[in-house]
Every structure is written in structure tokens, then in C-alpha cells.
Amino acid sequence: MYEQECVPFAPALIESMRSLGYSFCAAIADLIDNSISAKASEITILSYPNSNPSMVILDNGYGMDNDKLYEAMRYGSHNPLLERETDDLGRFGLGMKSASLSQCRKLVVISKKDGKINGYSWDLDYVIQKGAWMLKVFSEDEIDMYEHIDMLKAMDSGTYIHLSEFDRVREGTGNLSETFAKCLDEMMNHLSLVFHRYIDDGLVINVNGEKLQARDPFLKNHKATQKKRECPIYIHNQKILLSPYILPHLSKLTQDDLDKIGGKEALRNDQGFYVYRNRRLIIWGTWFRLERKDELNKLARVMVDIPNSLDYMWSIDIKKSSAILPDIIRKNMYNAVYESVLSSESVHTYRGRKDKKSEDIEYIWERRIVRDGCEYLINRDIPQLKMLAETLDDKQVKMLDGVLKVLEEAFPVTAMYVDAAKGKIEEKTVNDEIAEKLWEELQEQIKYIKDRGLDIVSYYKMFMKVEPYCNYEVIKENIKKELAKYE
Numbered sequence: 001m002y003e004q005e006c007v008p009f010a011p012a013l014i015e016s017m018r019s020l021g022y023s024f025c026a027a028i029a030d031l032i033d034n035s036i037s038a039k040a041s042e043i044t045i046l047s048y049p050n051s052n053p054s055m056v057i058l059d060n061g062y063g064m065d066n067d068k069l070y071e072a073m074r075y076g077s078h079n080p081l082l083e084r085e086t087d088d089l090g091r092f093g094l095g096m097k098s099a100s101l102s103q104c105r106k107l108v109v110i111s112k113k114d115g116k117i118n119g120y121s122w123d124l125d126y127v128i129q130k131g132a133w134m135l136k137v138f139s140e141d142e143i144d145m146y147e148h149i150d151m152l153k154a155m156d157s158g159t160y161i162h163l164s165e166f167d168r169v170r171e172g173t174g175n176l177s178e179t180f181a182k183c184l185d186e187m188m189n190h191l192s193l194v195f196h197r198y199i200d201d202g203l204v205i206n207v208n209g210e211k212l213q214a215r216d217p218f219l220k221n222h223k224a225t226q227k228k229r230e231c232p233i234y235i236h237n238q239k240i241l242l243s244p245y246i247l248p249h250l251s252k253l254t255q256d257d258l259d260k261i262g263g264k265e266a267l268r269n270d271q272g273f274y275v276y277r278n279r280r281l282i283i284w285g286t287w288f289r290l291e292r293k294d295e296l297n298k299l300a301r302v303m304v305d306i307p308n309s310l311d312y313m314w315s316i317d318i319k320k321s322s323a324i325l326p327d328i329i330r331k332n333m334y335n336a337v338y339e340s341v342l343s344s345e346s347v348h349t350y351r352g353r354k355d356k357k358s359e360d361i362e363y364i365w366e367r368r369i370v371r372d373g374c375e376y377l378i379n380r381d382i383p384q385l386k387m388l389a390e391t392l393d394d395k396q397v398k399m400l401d402g403v404l405k406v407l408e409e410a411f412p413v414t415a416m417y418v419d420a421a422k423g424k425i426e427e428k429t430v431n432d433e434i435a436e437k438l439w440e441e442l443q444e445q446i447k448y449i450k451d452r453g454l455d456i457v458s459y460y461k462m463f464m465k466v467e468p469y470c471n472y473e474v475i476k477e478n479i480k481k482e483l484a485k486y487e
Helices: 010-019 024-037 066-073 095-101 124-130 149-153 167-171 176-194 196-200 255-261 264-269 308-314 327-349 383-391 394-409 413-421 432-451 456-465 473-484
Strands: 042-046 054-059 106-113 116-123 158-164 204-207 231-235 238-246 272-277 280-286 300-306 365-370 373-378
Touching (some): 095 158, 238 308
16 A cells, blocks of 8 residues: 545635635625734725725734745645634634635735735636646735735734635626625625624724724613523533523614614514624524524524634534534523523513513403413403493493403404514603693593592592503602592
8 A cells, every 4th residue: 555645636626615605795704803813903994896896905913924924825724623712713724715715716915014014816717727726926016016005014014905806796797886886785784793792892894984883783782671691501611601682672772773783674583592703793593493483582682602612513614604503502502592582572562561460550451371371351440440330230231341352352462463573553652741631531530430429539549550540650649639638
């Protein structure tokens, strides 16, 4: 037996690796990872749609000397099995090359460190022409020819990436300029979400002069957002942290809030787990089959922080855009799902009231548990119905009860559920104008009670505890003043 090296045929393999499944947005995000790993505090992206668009990505990170840049351009420059720095966002040593060339045919990387500038390029057509893994190496004069390179030269250190010949975008459109402009808009939105925690911590990402704002999918700064109990999970001495959040009801969200979470449709579609690897968003909008997506669950989102040391367990791919929930973690995550989903349902079910029925409030509708589920019944003890019952004969009372039963049976549960979940039911506001109108209506009912010789004091006390009057402090204070007259 003897051994013989079998080197992959460069033109075939380098073209094949373009089909790893990168989207335009995922590819650019992968390049941003390198800048963050290089401790960049500012990243600039410059690209203007035209008939032959290009893109420059420039950071002020550590930069690379000639040897390190050469290694960075090598395919498979890092062993994914080796232990890495805890804040490293890479893994396979393929990201920069595979991400860039999945979208375009020419990748140029120029880096500055210790006052020296070096540049290399992967040019797919050049590799095909040579039939080998041939890098282009640039002289300083050749480097000076690239657009915006003066920005890198003005820095103490940093890295410059130039992408050109976006053939993949061109192949899918009849109007390259228009489609590329759309890609840039989607990219900005994507980066604002994927790196929102870094942006919140001070990272600056500028795209054509526009500073990206963080898109926090949890709306952590919203006063109505609920943060539930954190749940740490330890696997092989490594910590995974689950942090459930419940978003505010749709009626409490401004347009700016909706923009951050991706709009009304995303409110439902993007519920579930948000998996972060070193604070970089990897995958989102899935329950990993632990729960189904539902209208009542749509406010529930669970932040999952995992260390890069557990990449192998989550099966995170090269694109860093998919992951698989490990069985060893699945059972530990269910509690976080249950707590967040239950809380999301309660936001819809008990808007404006406590989860547990208060002894100080008499609700108009009662929720009763039955063998096959639950039913909603009109509370016969509210003062309006008791007042009528006391002034009607037995036959009339029976007829009234029959009408109430018809109303209960005809209650439009399905339509109510859909409308409430979509935020189409107007939230009743508490204000002085409504309070004044309710007080006038209450006085008419009290007059009815008084004219028929009923106990005014007991009815005043009942009205103080029943909806909607109990929701207004001014009405309760007025009732107390009226009661004081009978003491």
C-alpha cells in the first residue's frame, strides 16, 4: 500500500461551494461577524445600485498582517473541532470566502496592521482559467486603485472587503439596479435584527451614511413588556440561558414598535425561540416542535443564549442561519415554553384585569370550567339584572333568563377570538368623559331603584364592585359620597 494526495479540482469545488444556500442577507451578516470578532467598533457598508453594482465593507478592527490575511483567505483556515475564543463568531474557516462568493465572482480583502497594508483576491474566473487554487496578490499601487480605500488608509488598523460582479443577483432579475436596491433594504433590516444586541452595546453599522438602529424583537424597553423568570440549563459544564418575554398586546404597540418586530404579520410568524450564539442571532421564530404557532401564543418569545463551545450539539451550519434543538436540552426547555405561552394567552384573555378573579370585582361575564373545556356565562348577580328580577313577576323573570341563555349560546367565540388576536377590537379607555357619562347612566338606574322602593344602599355597594363602574375611581368616590348620606 502507498498513499497519494488527492487535491480537489479548484474550478469545480469553488463553484460548487457557491451553492451552500446563503441568502444575500445571510452572506453579508457572515462578513460582519468577522469584523465583530476583530473587535471593530464601527463598520461601514458602501454600495450604490446600478447596472454593475459593487460593495465595500470596511471596519476599524485589529486588522491582519500578511501571514494572517493569507491564512484567512485559505479555505478551511480553522478546524471547527478546536477550542476557540469565547467571543469568536466563526467556526469553519469558510465564512468569509463562501459567503462572499455565494453572491459575487470577485472577492478582494485588504487589511491594515502596524502601518502596513496587504491585499489578496479570490477571482472565480481567474481560478477557472488557471485550473488551480490561485490567489491574486496585490501591490500597494494596485491596492490604491480600489474605491474608498483611502478610508482604510486613514485608520490605524482595519479591514476592507470589496465585492463585485454579483452574478447571482443578476441571474434572478431583469432589472439589476432595482433588485439590488431591494436587496440592500432587506440587508439593512436583517443586520438591524441579527446584531441588535451589539448595536445596543455601542457597535456602529453605517450603510451608505445611514446608521442602523437596533431591532429588538423583545421590545425590552417597552413598559408593557413582561420579562419572565430566567431559566439556566447546564450541559457539559456549559451554561445555556433561557429568558422568556411576553410582548405587549397589539393595541399597546406604536408603529415604531411594530417596525422593530417586523410588522403585524411577524408578530404571529416570529413567535418562539430566538437562539443567540455569543449574542449574535442565529435562528428565530420557531418552537422547535415543543409548541405550535397560535394566535394566542404570538406574544411569546424566548431568548436562548448559547456559547460557541456547544455549536456541535446544536448542529449550527456554515451559514449560521439554522440550528437543531438537541434532545438533551429539549426536556429542560419545555418549562420556559409553558410559562411564556401561558402568559401570552393571559394577555389576550385577561386584558385589563388580573388573572385571578378578584373578590372586589364582580365581572359581567363568568368563565366556568366544564368537562370538555370551558364556557362563558352572563353573571346573574350583577346589580342591573338583580334590579330587573326584583321588579318582574316569576314569568317575566323566566323569560329574561331565557333571553340571557340565548345570548350566551349565540356568543361569537370564534369571531371574537380572531378579532381580539388581530387587535381589531378597540381597547376601552379610561377617561373623564366616559366616567361622567357612566355616572349619569348610573343615576338613572338609581332613580329606577328608588321609584320602586328597593334598597338603594345595597345597590350602590353592588355598583361599586361591578364592571365598568369599578374601573373608575371618580365613580367609586361619588358612590361613597352618596352612601355617606344614608349613614
